[in-house]
Amino acid sequence: MALSPRVATPSSEFRHTMQNLLSAYFPIAVFIVIAAGVSAAMLGGSLLAGRQKPYAEKNSAYECGFDAFDDARRRFDVRFYLVAILFIIFDLEVAFLFPWAISLGRIGLFGFWSMLGFLGVLTVGFIYEWRKGALDWE
Protein backbone atom coordinates (compact mmCIF):
# COMPACT_ATOMS: atom_id res chain seq x y z
CA MET A 1 0.00 0.00 0.00
CA ALA A 2 1.65 3.15 -1.21
CA LEU A 3 0.87 6.31 0.67
CA SER A 4 0.89 9.42 -1.41
CA PRO A 5 3.51 11.84 -0.03
CA ARG A 6 0.85 14.57 0.14
CA VAL A 7 -1.08 12.74 2.88
CA ALA A 8 -0.09 14.17 6.24
CA THR A 9 0.38 11.15 8.47
CA PRO A 10 1.28 11.97 12.07
CA SER A 11 4.81 10.81 11.48
CA SER A 12 5.36 13.02 8.44
CA GLU A 13 3.89 15.97 10.31
CA PHE A 14 6.18 15.21 13.20
CA ARG A 15 9.13 14.98 10.85
CA HIS A 16 8.15 18.31 9.34
CA THR A 17 8.04 20.00 12.76
CA MET A 18 11.35 18.46 13.68
CA GLN A 19 12.83 19.68 10.44
CA ASN A 20 11.58 23.20 11.11
CA LEU A 21 13.02 23.07 14.59
CA LEU A 22 16.34 21.77 13.34
CA SER A 23 16.58 24.36 10.62
CA ALA A 24 15.74 27.10 13.16
CA TYR A 25 18.41 25.95 15.59
CA PHE A 26 21.00 24.89 13.05
CA PRO A 27 22.53 28.41 12.78
CA ILE A 28 23.01 28.43 16.56
CA ALA A 29 24.98 25.19 16.32
CA VAL A 30 27.15 26.70 13.59
CA PHE A 31 27.59 29.83 15.67
CA ILE A 32 28.70 27.81 18.71
CA VAL A 33 31.23 25.90 16.61
CA ILE A 34 32.69 29.12 15.19
CA ALA A 35 32.75 30.80 18.61
CA ALA A 36 34.51 27.79 20.11
CA GLY A 37 36.99 27.88 17.24
CA VAL A 38 37.76 31.57 17.78
CA SER A 39 38.24 31.09 21.54
CA ALA A 40 40.41 28.00 21.10
CA ALA A 41 42.50 29.80 18.48
CA MET A 42 43.07 32.73 20.83
CA LEU A 43 44.00 30.53 23.79
CA GLY A 44 46.18 28.25 21.68
CA GLY A 45 47.73 31.19 19.86
CA SER A 46 48.92 32.80 23.04
CA LEU A 47 50.26 29.46 24.29
CA LEU A 48 52.25 29.16 21.07
CA ALA A 49 53.27 32.79 20.58
CA GLY A 50 54.32 33.55 24.13
CA ARG A 51 57.60 32.18 25.42
CA GLN A 52 56.77 29.77 28.24
CA LYS A 53 59.35 29.87 30.99
CA PRO A 54 57.71 28.52 34.12
CA TYR A 55 59.50 28.06 37.42
CA ALA A 56 58.30 27.19 40.89
CA GLU A 57 58.14 30.75 42.24
CA LYS A 58 56.24 32.06 39.28
CA ASN A 59 53.76 29.20 39.35
CA SER A 60 52.89 29.49 43.02
CA ALA A 61 49.52 30.98 43.89
CA TYR A 62 49.55 34.77 44.22
CA GLU A 63 49.38 35.93 47.80
CA CYS A 64 51.03 39.37 47.97
CA GLY A 65 54.52 37.91 47.94
CA PHE A 66 54.04 35.34 50.69
CA ASP A 67 54.26 31.65 50.12
CA ALA A 68 50.69 30.37 50.15
CA PHE A 69 49.83 29.31 53.70
CA ASP A 70 47.55 26.43 52.82
CA ASP A 71 45.14 25.18 50.20
CA ALA A 72 42.74 27.83 48.97
CA ARG A 73 39.78 25.46 48.91
CA ARG A 74 38.74 25.85 52.48
CA ARG A 75 35.54 26.53 54.35
CA PHE A 76 33.67 29.62 53.28
CA ASP A 77 30.79 31.66 54.59
CA VAL A 78 27.56 29.70 54.66
CA ARG A 79 25.68 32.75 53.34
CA PHE A 80 26.91 32.07 49.83
CA TYR A 81 25.28 28.68 50.10
CA LEU A 82 22.09 30.32 51.34
CA VAL A 83 22.09 32.71 48.40
CA ALA A 84 22.47 29.77 46.05
CA ILE A 85 19.43 28.03 47.59
CA LEU A 86 17.31 31.19 47.45
CA PHE A 87 18.39 31.70 43.87
CA ILE A 88 17.21 28.22 42.90
CA ILE A 89 13.79 28.86 44.44
CA PHE A 90 13.28 32.21 42.77
CA ASP A 91 14.78 31.26 39.45
CA LEU A 92 12.47 28.27 39.29
CA GLU A 93 9.63 30.66 39.96
CA VAL A 94 10.74 32.81 37.06
CA ALA A 95 10.95 29.69 34.90
CA PHE A 96 7.30 28.97 35.82
CA LEU A 97 6.33 32.54 35.04
CA PHE A 98 7.71 32.50 31.49
CA PRO A 99 5.10 30.16 29.95
CA TRP A 100 2.38 31.66 32.15
CA ALA A 101 3.16 35.19 30.93
CA ILE A 102 3.04 34.07 27.31
CA SER A 103 -0.29 32.31 27.54
CA LEU A 104 -2.11 34.49 30.06
CA GLY A 105 -4.38 35.83 27.32
CA ARG A 106 -5.64 32.32 26.64
CA ILE A 107 -5.86 30.80 30.11
CA GLY A 108 -7.96 33.66 31.48
CA LEU A 109 -8.93 34.46 35.04
CA PHE A 110 -8.45 30.92 36.30
CA GLY A 111 -4.83 30.91 35.16
CA PHE A 112 -4.32 34.35 36.62
CA TRP A 113 -5.59 33.44 40.10
CA SER A 114 -3.77 30.09 40.14
CA MET A 115 -0.47 31.81 39.56
CA LEU A 116 -1.34 34.47 42.11
CA GLY A 117 -1.96 31.72 44.66
CA PHE A 118 1.43 30.22 43.86
CA LEU A 119 3.11 33.62 44.16
CA GLY A 120 1.26 34.19 47.45
CA VAL A 121 2.73 31.02 48.95
CA LEU A 122 6.14 32.05 47.70
CA THR A 123 5.76 35.52 49.19
CA VAL A 124 4.95 34.04 52.59
CA GLY A 125 8.19 32.06 52.34
CA PHE A 126 10.04 35.18 51.28
CA ILE A 127 8.73 37.16 54.26
CA TYR A 128 9.78 34.29 56.54
CA GLU A 129 13.32 34.35 55.11
CA TRP A 130 13.46 38.09 55.51
CA ARG A 131 12.33 37.90 59.17
CA LYS A 132 14.80 35.11 59.88
CA GLY A 133 17.60 37.29 58.56
CA ALA A 134 18.58 35.01 55.69
CA LEU A 135 18.94 38.10 53.49
CA ASP A 136 21.13 40.05 55.89
CA TRP A 137 24.84 40.55 55.28
CA GLU A 138 26.62 42.57 57.88
Add this chain to the structure above:
Amino acid sequence: MEQFFFHTVAGLVVLTVLECLAILVPLLMAVAYLVYGERKVLGAIQLRKGPNTVGPFGLFQTFADAIKMLTKETVIPSGANRALYLLAPFLTFVLAMIAWAVIPTNNGWAIANINVGVLYLFAVSSLGVYGILIAGWASNSKYAFLGGLRSAAQMVSYEVSLGLVIVSILLVVGSLNLNDIILAQRHVWFCLPMLPMFVIFFISALAETNRAPFDLPEGESELVAGFFVEYSSLAFGLFFLGEYMNMILMSAMTSILFLGGWLAPFNIAPFTWVPGPIWLILKILFVLFMFIWVRATFPRYRYDQLMRLGWKVFLPFSLVWMVLTAGFLMATGMLPVGSANGVG
Protein backbone atom coordinates in the same frame (compact mmCIF):
# COMPACT_ATOMS: atom_id res chain seq x y z
CA MET B 1 24.05 31.18 -7.24
CA GLU B 2 20.70 31.47 -5.50
CA GLN B 3 20.10 27.80 -6.22
CA PHE B 4 23.33 26.91 -4.42
CA PHE B 5 22.82 29.10 -1.35
CA PHE B 6 19.17 28.42 -0.61
CA HIS B 7 18.51 24.93 -1.91
CA THR B 8 21.55 22.80 -1.15
CA VAL B 9 22.82 21.73 2.25
CA ALA B 10 26.39 22.80 1.54
CA GLY B 11 25.13 26.17 0.36
CA LEU B 12 23.08 26.67 3.51
CA VAL B 13 26.07 25.81 5.67
CA VAL B 14 28.26 28.29 3.80
CA LEU B 15 25.55 30.92 4.05
CA THR B 16 25.17 30.36 7.80
CA VAL B 17 28.91 30.54 8.35
CA LEU B 18 29.02 33.82 6.43
CA GLU B 19 26.11 35.17 8.50
CA CYS B 20 27.87 34.21 11.72
CA LEU B 21 31.06 35.92 10.60
CA ALA B 22 29.03 38.99 9.63
CA ILE B 23 28.01 39.25 13.29
CA LEU B 24 31.22 38.07 14.97
CA VAL B 25 33.77 40.18 13.11
CA PRO B 26 31.99 43.52 13.73
CA LEU B 27 31.36 42.35 17.29
CA LEU B 28 35.06 41.75 17.97
CA MET B 29 35.88 45.12 16.42
CA ALA B 30 33.18 46.70 18.55
CA VAL B 31 34.72 45.19 21.66
CA ALA B 32 38.14 46.57 20.69
CA TYR B 33 36.71 50.04 20.20
CA LEU B 34 34.53 49.82 23.29
CA VAL B 35 37.68 49.34 25.36
CA TYR B 36 39.25 52.30 23.58
CA GLY B 37 36.05 54.35 23.87
CA GLU B 38 35.76 53.63 27.56
CA ARG B 39 39.30 54.80 28.22
CA LYS B 40 38.72 57.91 26.15
CA VAL B 41 35.42 58.77 27.85
CA LEU B 42 36.83 58.10 31.31
CA GLY B 43 39.80 60.27 30.36
CA ALA B 44 37.55 63.08 29.20
CA ILE B 45 35.44 62.89 32.36
CA GLN B 46 38.56 63.03 34.52
CA LEU B 47 40.12 65.82 32.43
CA ARG B 48 42.93 63.73 30.96
CA LYS B 49 43.62 62.64 27.44
CA GLY B 50 43.24 58.88 27.55
CA PRO B 51 45.16 56.71 25.06
CA ASN B 52 46.68 58.96 22.41
CA THR B 53 50.00 57.45 21.31
CA VAL B 54 49.38 54.33 19.22
CA GLY B 55 47.98 55.43 15.87
CA PRO B 56 46.02 58.65 15.23
CA PHE B 57 44.21 59.64 18.46
CA GLY B 58 45.37 56.35 19.94
CA LEU B 59 42.95 54.45 17.72
CA PHE B 60 45.14 51.35 17.55
CA GLN B 61 45.75 51.17 21.30
CA THR B 62 43.56 48.09 21.81
CA PHE B 63 45.29 46.19 19.02
CA ALA B 64 48.67 46.98 20.53
CA ASP B 65 47.38 45.69 23.87
CA ALA B 66 46.01 42.56 22.21
CA ILE B 67 49.30 41.76 20.51
CA LYS B 68 51.17 42.32 23.73
CA MET B 69 48.80 39.99 25.57
CA LEU B 70 49.17 37.39 22.84
CA THR B 71 52.94 37.23 23.22
CA LYS B 72 52.93 37.01 27.01
CA GLU B 73 53.47 33.80 28.88
CA THR B 74 50.38 31.85 29.96
CA VAL B 75 51.08 31.19 33.61
CA ILE B 76 49.32 28.11 34.94
CA PRO B 77 49.75 27.93 38.73
CA SER B 78 51.15 24.65 39.99
CA GLY B 79 48.20 24.14 42.34
CA ALA B 80 45.60 24.69 39.63
CA ASN B 81 43.50 22.12 37.79
CA ARG B 82 45.02 22.69 34.37
CA ALA B 83 42.08 21.62 32.24
CA LEU B 84 39.47 23.54 34.25
CA TYR B 85 41.81 26.51 34.52
CA LEU B 86 41.96 26.83 30.74
CA LEU B 87 38.31 25.87 30.27
CA ALA B 88 37.03 28.83 32.30
CA PRO B 89 38.10 31.72 30.01
CA PHE B 90 37.20 29.61 26.98
CA LEU B 91 33.69 29.08 28.33
CA THR B 92 33.23 32.72 29.32
CA PHE B 93 34.20 33.96 25.89
CA VAL B 94 32.17 31.39 23.96
CA LEU B 95 29.07 32.17 26.03
CA ALA B 96 29.54 35.89 25.51
CA MET B 97 29.61 35.31 21.75
CA ILE B 98 26.86 32.74 21.18
CA ALA B 99 24.15 34.88 22.74
CA TRP B 100 24.41 37.07 19.65
CA ALA B 101 22.93 34.37 17.44
CA VAL B 102 19.39 35.48 18.28
CA ILE B 103 19.72 39.28 18.38
CA PRO B 104 17.59 40.76 15.59
CA THR B 105 19.31 43.61 13.77
CA ASN B 106 16.40 44.49 11.51
CA ASN B 107 12.87 43.23 10.90
CA GLY B 108 13.36 39.45 10.97
CA TRP B 109 17.15 39.71 10.53
CA ALA B 110 18.65 37.39 13.06
CA ILE B 111 20.99 34.49 12.49
CA ALA B 112 18.46 32.29 14.27
CA ASN B 113 15.03 33.90 14.55
CA ILE B 114 13.82 31.26 17.01
CA ASN B 115 10.51 31.58 18.83
CA VAL B 116 12.08 31.31 22.29
CA GLY B 117 14.72 34.01 21.77
CA VAL B 118 14.33 35.58 25.20
CA LEU B 119 14.61 32.21 26.90
CA TYR B 120 17.78 31.47 24.95
CA LEU B 121 19.33 34.79 25.98
CA PHE B 122 18.33 34.22 29.60
CA ALA B 123 19.80 30.71 29.55
CA VAL B 124 23.07 31.77 27.97
CA SER B 125 23.55 34.69 30.34
CA SER B 126 22.81 32.36 33.30
CA LEU B 127 25.52 29.97 32.13
CA GLY B 128 28.01 32.83 32.39
CA VAL B 129 28.26 32.14 36.12
CA TYR B 130 29.99 28.83 35.39
CA GLY B 131 33.00 30.45 33.76
CA ILE B 132 33.54 32.59 36.83
CA LEU B 133 32.97 29.81 39.36
CA ILE B 134 35.27 27.45 37.47
CA ALA B 135 37.96 30.12 37.23
CA GLY B 136 37.73 30.88 40.94
CA TRP B 137 37.88 27.24 41.88
CA ALA B 138 40.46 26.00 39.41
CA SER B 139 43.00 28.74 40.18
CA ASN B 140 43.47 27.40 43.72
CA SER B 141 44.26 30.86 45.02
CA LYS B 142 42.48 32.55 47.91
CA TYR B 143 41.79 35.79 46.12
CA ALA B 144 40.46 33.99 43.08
CA PHE B 145 38.31 31.74 45.24
CA LEU B 146 36.74 34.59 47.20
CA GLY B 147 36.30 36.65 44.05
CA GLY B 148 34.60 33.76 42.30
CA LEU B 149 32.22 33.19 45.20
CA ARG B 150 31.31 36.83 45.46
CA SER B 151 30.86 37.22 41.77
CA ALA B 152 28.65 34.15 41.48
CA ALA B 153 26.47 35.23 44.42
CA GLN B 154 26.13 38.70 42.94
CA MET B 155 25.23 37.49 39.48
CA VAL B 156 22.59 35.03 40.64
CA SER B 157 21.05 37.61 42.98
CA TYR B 158 20.44 40.08 40.21
CA GLU B 159 19.41 37.47 37.70
CA VAL B 160 16.17 36.91 39.60
CA SER B 161 15.07 40.50 39.23
CA LEU B 162 16.24 40.51 35.59
CA GLY B 163 13.99 37.51 35.04
CA LEU B 164 11.00 39.20 36.66
CA VAL B 165 11.51 42.33 34.57
CA ILE B 166 11.60 40.20 31.43
CA VAL B 167 8.41 38.41 32.51
CA SER B 168 6.54 41.69 32.79
CA ILE B 169 7.63 42.56 29.25
CA LEU B 170 6.46 39.14 28.08
CA LEU B 171 3.06 39.76 29.63
CA VAL B 172 2.60 42.79 27.42
CA VAL B 173 4.00 41.18 24.28
CA GLY B 174 2.73 37.61 24.54
CA SER B 175 5.69 36.14 22.68
CA LEU B 176 9.22 35.04 23.47
CA ASN B 177 10.43 36.00 20.01
CA LEU B 178 12.73 39.03 20.14
CA ASN B 179 11.45 40.31 16.83
CA ASP B 180 7.86 40.23 18.12
CA ILE B 181 8.97 42.11 21.23
CA ILE B 182 10.36 44.89 19.06
CA LEU B 183 7.30 44.95 16.81
CA ALA B 184 5.09 45.32 19.90
CA GLN B 185 6.83 48.64 20.58
CA ARG B 186 5.75 50.27 17.31
CA HIS B 187 3.50 52.75 19.10
CA VAL B 188 5.40 53.37 22.29
CA TRP B 189 8.74 52.06 23.52
CA PHE B 190 8.47 50.05 26.72
CA CYS B 191 10.85 52.39 28.54
CA LEU B 192 7.97 54.87 28.97
CA PRO B 193 5.09 52.77 30.35
CA MET B 194 7.56 50.53 32.22
CA LEU B 195 10.00 53.16 33.39
CA PRO B 196 10.65 51.61 36.84
CA MET B 197 11.34 48.24 35.20
CA PHE B 198 13.71 49.93 32.76
CA VAL B 199 15.68 51.42 35.64
CA ILE B 200 15.78 48.10 37.48
CA PHE B 201 16.84 46.30 34.34
CA PHE B 202 19.66 48.75 33.66
CA ILE B 203 20.99 48.59 37.23
CA SER B 204 20.70 44.81 37.28
CA ALA B 205 22.56 44.72 33.98
CA LEU B 206 25.39 46.65 35.64
CA ALA B 207 25.47 44.11 38.46
CA GLU B 208 25.15 41.16 36.09
CA THR B 209 28.17 42.24 34.06
CA ASN B 210 30.17 43.02 37.23
CA ARG B 211 30.51 46.65 36.22
CA ALA B 212 31.06 49.63 38.49
CA PRO B 213 29.50 50.47 40.94
CA PHE B 214 29.00 46.72 41.41
CA ASP B 215 32.50 45.61 40.45
CA LEU B 216 33.10 43.98 43.83
CA PRO B 217 34.30 40.66 42.41
CA GLU B 218 37.38 42.45 41.19
CA GLY B 219 37.48 45.09 43.91
CA GLU B 220 41.16 45.96 43.54
CA SER B 221 41.56 47.21 47.07
CA GLU B 222 40.39 43.97 48.69
CA LEU B 223 40.69 41.11 46.20
CA VAL B 224 43.42 42.39 43.84
CA ALA B 225 41.58 41.22 40.71
CA GLY B 226 39.05 38.71 41.99
CA PHE B 227 38.46 35.50 40.12
CA PHE B 228 41.02 36.12 37.37
CA VAL B 229 43.93 37.12 39.58
CA GLU B 230 46.01 34.12 38.44
CA TYR B 231 45.37 34.54 34.74
CA SER B 232 47.79 36.05 32.28
CA SER B 233 48.18 36.53 28.51
CA LEU B 234 45.11 35.87 26.36
CA ALA B 235 43.61 33.58 28.99
CA PHE B 236 43.11 36.80 30.92
CA GLY B 237 42.30 38.53 27.66
CA LEU B 238 39.35 36.24 27.05
CA PHE B 239 37.83 37.18 30.42
CA PHE B 240 38.41 40.82 29.65
CA LEU B 241 36.95 40.65 26.15
CA GLY B 242 34.11 38.48 27.45
CA GLU B 243 33.19 41.12 30.01
CA TYR B 244 33.05 43.83 27.37
CA MET B 245 31.14 41.60 24.99
CA ASN B 246 28.63 40.93 27.77
CA MET B 247 28.34 44.68 28.27
CA ILE B 248 27.44 45.10 24.60
CA LEU B 249 25.02 42.19 24.88
CA MET B 250 23.26 43.66 27.90
CA SER B 251 23.04 47.00 26.07
CA ALA B 252 21.53 45.24 23.08
CA MET B 253 19.04 43.51 25.37
CA THR B 254 18.14 46.82 27.00
CA SER B 255 17.67 48.36 23.56
CA ILE B 256 15.50 45.48 22.37
CA LEU B 257 13.36 45.15 25.47
CA PHE B 258 12.89 48.82 26.30
CA LEU B 259 14.14 51.11 23.53
CA GLY B 260 12.44 49.58 20.53
CA GLY B 261 15.43 47.71 19.05
CA TRP B 262 15.80 48.57 15.38
CA LEU B 263 12.67 50.79 15.33
CA ALA B 264 13.05 54.46 14.48
CA PRO B 265 12.10 56.77 17.37
CA PHE B 266 9.29 58.35 15.35
CA ASN B 267 7.51 56.65 12.51
CA ILE B 268 7.79 59.67 10.18
CA ALA B 269 9.83 60.49 7.12
CA PRO B 270 13.35 61.62 8.06
CA PHE B 271 13.61 59.00 10.82
CA THR B 272 12.39 56.06 8.77
CA TRP B 273 15.00 56.76 6.05
CA VAL B 274 17.70 55.58 8.41
CA PRO B 275 17.93 51.78 8.22
CA GLY B 276 17.06 49.67 11.28
CA PRO B 277 20.53 48.35 12.13
CA ILE B 278 21.78 51.95 12.45
CA TRP B 279 19.08 52.71 15.02
CA LEU B 280 19.93 49.57 16.93
CA ILE B 281 23.63 50.48 16.96
CA LEU B 282 22.87 54.04 18.08
CA LYS B 283 20.73 52.74 20.95
CA ILE B 284 23.39 50.23 21.98
CA LEU B 285 25.99 53.00 21.94
CA PHE B 286 23.75 55.17 24.10
CA VAL B 287 23.34 52.43 26.72
CA LEU B 288 27.06 51.66 26.60
CA PHE B 289 27.81 55.31 27.22
CA MET B 290 25.57 55.12 30.29
CA PHE B 291 27.59 52.10 31.49
CA ILE B 292 30.81 54.10 31.23
CA TRP B 293 29.28 57.27 32.63
CA VAL B 294 28.05 55.36 35.70
CA ARG B 295 31.53 53.91 36.16
CA ALA B 296 33.11 57.35 36.16
CA THR B 297 30.51 58.81 38.53
CA PHE B 298 29.66 56.39 41.34
CA PRO B 299 31.88 54.91 44.04
CA ARG B 300 31.82 51.17 44.58
CA TYR B 301 29.04 49.56 46.63
CA ARG B 302 29.73 47.57 49.78
CA TYR B 303 28.92 43.88 49.54
CA ASP B 304 26.11 43.98 52.11
CA GLN B 305 24.58 46.98 50.36
CA LEU B 306 24.75 45.12 47.08
CA MET B 307 22.96 42.07 48.43
CA ARG B 308 20.41 44.24 50.21
CA LEU B 309 19.61 46.11 47.02
CA GLY B 310 19.24 42.91 45.04
CA TRP B 311 17.16 40.85 47.45
CA LYS B 312 15.29 43.41 49.55
CA VAL B 313 14.59 46.15 47.03
CA PHE B 314 14.70 44.91 43.45
CA LEU B 315 13.22 41.46 44.00
CA PRO B 316 10.05 42.54 45.90
CA PHE B 317 9.60 45.59 43.72
CA SER B 318 9.88 43.78 40.41
CA LEU B 319 7.65 40.98 41.71
CA VAL B 320 4.94 43.45 42.75
CA TRP B 321 5.24 45.37 39.49
CA MET B 322 4.98 42.13 37.52
CA VAL B 323 1.78 41.17 39.37
CA LEU B 324 0.39 44.68 38.91
CA THR B 325 1.12 44.54 35.19
CA ALA B 326 -0.63 41.20 34.90
CA GLY B 327 -3.59 42.46 36.93
CA PHE B 328 -3.87 45.65 34.92
CA LEU B 329 -3.75 43.83 31.59
CA MET B 330 -6.25 41.29 32.89
CA ALA B 331 -8.68 43.94 34.17
CA THR B 332 -8.56 46.07 31.01
CA GLY B 333 -8.65 43.08 28.68
CA MET B 334 -5.50 44.28 26.91
CA LEU B 335 -3.72 40.94 27.07
CA PRO B 336 -2.29 39.72 23.79
CA VAL B 337 -4.14 36.55 22.80
CA GLY B 338 -1.92 35.04 20.14
CA SER B 339 1.54 35.96 18.97
CA ALA B 340 2.53 36.83 15.45
CA ASN B 341 4.79 33.83 15.12
CA GLY B 342 2.66 31.44 17.13
CA VAL B 343 4.23 29.89 20.18
CA GLY B 344 5.11 26.22 19.98
